[in-house]
Amino acid sequence: MLKEEILGLLAEASPRGWLMEPQAKHILRLSGLDVTRFLWTESVQEATRFAAEIGYPVVVKVVSPEVIHKSDVSGVVLGISGDKQLGEAFEQMRAIRGFQGIIVEETVRGTELIAGMKMDLQFGPVIMLGIGGTAVEIYKDVAIRMAPLRGQDVESMLASLKAHPFLEGYRGAEPISIESLTKMLLAFSSLVMEFEGKVGSIDLNPVICNATRCIITDARIMLAGS
C-alpha cells in the first residue's frame, strides 16, 4: 500500500501531469530509495548556507513546472565550488521560465546509469536499466524487464548491457556496488507495482553508482494519461 503522503503528492501533481524533481525525490525517499541530499529554496542565502553544510562542490538545478528536461534550458550547473559561483548560478536559474526556486545538492561521483519505469498497456509495469545521462536515447544501451523484478532479472539486466564491463571496473576503473544497485532496483520494482493506474512513466536519470552506493540524483515522475 502506498503511503498517504505519496498519494497526496501524486494527487497534488495531477493538474500538471508530472512531478517536479523535489516531490519526485521525496516519494522515492519515502519508499526507501537512496536520493541525493538536497535543499529546495528560493533564497540565495539559504542556498549558500546549505552548500556550506554539505560542502562544495555542489550542483544547482532549476525547479520549474514549465521545464521537464532541465538540461535543454541550461537548468543544471555542476561543480559549483564557492558562494560566488553559486550566486551566479542562482541568477541564471531565475531567468528560466516558471522559476520556482532551485535545488542545491551534493555532488556524487561515479558511473551514470538510468533506471526507469513505464506502465505498458500489454505488460503492465516494466522496468528499464541502462547507461544514463542525456545521451541515453542515442546509445539506447538498456535492458527492459517486466516488474516485479526477481533477483535473476537484475543479474540478467546487468549482464545484457553492452557497457557492463564498465560496471565491473573496466581497465582499472572502480567497479560499482552491484549490491547497492540490486537493492535499489528491487525497491524501485516494489514501488512501481503500486503505481498501476496512477503513474505513466518514471525516469531516474542519472542514478550515480560508485563502489559504495547507488544514488538517485534526478527523478521525473509522469502521471498516467499525461
Next chain:
Amino acid sequence: MDLKRLFKPGTMAVIGVSLSNESHPANVIYNKNRLRYPVEVYPVNGKGGFIRGEAVYPKISDIPSKIDLAIIATKADIVPAVMAECVESGVGGAVVISGGFSEAGFVDLQNRIVSMAREADFPFIGPNCLGIFSPSHMDTFFIPGERMVIPGHGRVAMVSQSGGILVDHMAKCALEGVGISLAVSIGNKALINEIDMLRYFREDPGTDVITFYLEGFGENEGRAFALAVPECGKPVIVLKSGKTPAGSTAVKSHTASIAGDYEVFSSVMSQYGVVEATDEYEIVTFAESLSCYKRTIKGNIGIITGSGGHGALATDTCLSHGLKVPTFREAEQTKLFNSVSPAIKKIASFSNPVDLTGSSTDDDFVAAALALSRNKDIDCIIMLLLPYIPGITMDLGARLSLVYQQEGMPIIAYVPHMDKYNMLIEGFTLNNMPVAHSVEDAVHMAEAMRRYRSC
C-alpha cells in the same frame, strides 16, 4: 473451461451449410470432414433439405447425436441466436468462422457472444478465424484439402491470430518434415486467447512445443501470457508482427520513449524464456530443434565437418548468433586424433571445427561424434554432413542417432539436399533428431536451445 470436446470432438455439426453453393465455407468444412476424417459430421441449415442425399438438419437440436463441436459459419448477426441453441443443446464448444465482429467495428455483437459463452461456460474459438486443424482427426479450415500443404502428425502445436499465416506455417512445417499436434487459428480471440491455449497445451500429452504467431495483446494480456509460460513447462516460440517504432515526440520521459511496445514485448518474452523467431523460417526451425531437444544449452558448440569451408561458415554464423566455438584442449585433440582412421590422421584437423576432410568415412564421423559427446567444454554438436563425400553412406544418420541416444549430447545435422539424401535424413528424423538444410538453420537450431529457458 474444459476445451477437450472442442479440440478432440467425436461429433461435429457444421451450421450454415448452403444447399446451393458448394464453395460456401461451411460446405467446404462439411465435405472435407465427412470424406476424409473420422469425426462424425452433421450439416445444419434452417431450411432443412438434403445435400447429396444426406439430410440437412434445420436446427442443432434436431441432430440425433450429442454434438461435441459446432462450426458456426452463418452471417454474423445470427451467430448469437445460433450459439444460444448450441448452449441449449449441450454442445461442447464452437468454432465461429464468421467474420463481421470487432475486426469490422461490431464490438457490441462480439461482446454479446462472449458474455453468453462466459455465462454458459461454453468455449468457442474466433470469431473471424479458420479454427482448428487436428491431423488425422478433423479440420475446420474452409480451404479445400487439395489446396493445403499438410504436415505430418507430430508434437508441435501452432497457434495463430491470422489464419493465412497459419496455413503458410503449416506448409513450411511440411517442407521441413516437422509434424504438428494441433494448429489453431484464434482470429479475434474474443474468448479463447493465447493464454487459454498455453494452459490447454500444458495438459496435452501430444504436444511438446508450442508456437504462436502474434499481432498484439490486449490490456495486460501480455503480462498474463508471460506469467503462464513458466507454468506451461514446454518450450514456447513466438513470431510477432506489427513492430511499430517507439518514441512519439509527445512522449516526455526517456523510459517511455526507449521502451516502445516492441522493445517491451521482445524483452519480456526473453525474460520468461520464450524463444522469439524473427521470420517464418526461424519459427519452424526453432520448433524442430526444441521438439527434439527440450533443453537449455550454454551455447558452446563443437563442429564436425567434411569440408573446411563449411566449418568456417558455421563458425562465423555461430559467433554472429552469440554462440561460442571453443578451441579444444590438447588432450581432447589427441583423443580425436587417436579415434579416427589412419588415412585421415595426417590431413584432418582436430581443433574446433573438426575437419575430417573429403577422405573421411562414416566411422570417422561416428568416432568424432563420440569424442565430442564426451568433451566437457561443449554442450552441442553441429554435424556438417556432405553426403557426396565418397566415404559417407546413407547409414550415417541412424548410426549418429545411436551416439546421441548413448551419450545424450544434442547433435544437429546439416544435410544439403532433402530429396536426394532422404534416407540419410530419415536416419536422424525418425530417431527424433533435427536436420537443417542450410548451415545457418543448423546454427539457428542451436541458438533456439541457448535462448530457451524453462523458468
